[in-house]
Amino acid sequence: MPQTEIEEKEAPLDPAMDRIRRKMVLLQLVSGGILFLCFMAVLAAVVYKVKQRPAGTPETVVSSGSFSVPSGQPLAVTAALPAGFAVQSVSSSGSQLTFFGTLEGKPKVLIFDIALGRIIADVTVTTGQ
Structure with a gap:
């Protein structure tokens, strides 16, 4: 009203x-x-x-920005370590694997890059005497 x-x-x-x-x-x-x-x-x-969008293409999963892994398939890479290298332990960081071990009785560290597919560092460890 x-x-x-x-x-x-x-x-x-x-x-x-x-x-x-x-x-x-x-x-x-x-x-x-x-x-x-x-x-x-x-x-x-x-x-x-x-x-x-095509239905049959696999999606890729990117990890750490350095390499991509196709979904549903493992990434196949071979790390060629020197002959006689005895692996004591292995650690990973991003796309790199670090192998700790000995070669001919001397301590060594080998760093393998998965994205590159090769060893990028060969470090011989010595103690100060």
């Missing part, structure tokens, strides 16, 4: 303000329509991309 009384008491807009109000309503409708069309275009692009 109070709402109808307020509407009855409002004076009609002058013609210039009524034209501005109509232009604003039209602008709002046009902007809403353009926004709706843009939203539909983005939605169509997403659906298109999803349908165009």
Whole structure:
């Protein structure tokens, strides 16, 4: 009841303000329509991309940014250690494996890089005497 009384008491807009109000309503409708069309275009692009993705390609899993491993398959690499090297322990860090051991009775450390597929460091350990 109070709402109808307020509407009855409002004076009609002058013609210039009524034209501005109509232009604003039209602008709002046009902007809403353009926004709706843009939203539909983005939605169509997403659906298109999803349908165009090949189903049979394996995804790759990247670990530590230095090498990638195909999903569902192990990475096959051979570390060629020198003949006679006796491995005492092995540790890993990122794409590198560190082999601690002895060669001809001398302590050695060999660092193997999986991404490169080769030994990148051969360190002979000596004690200060």
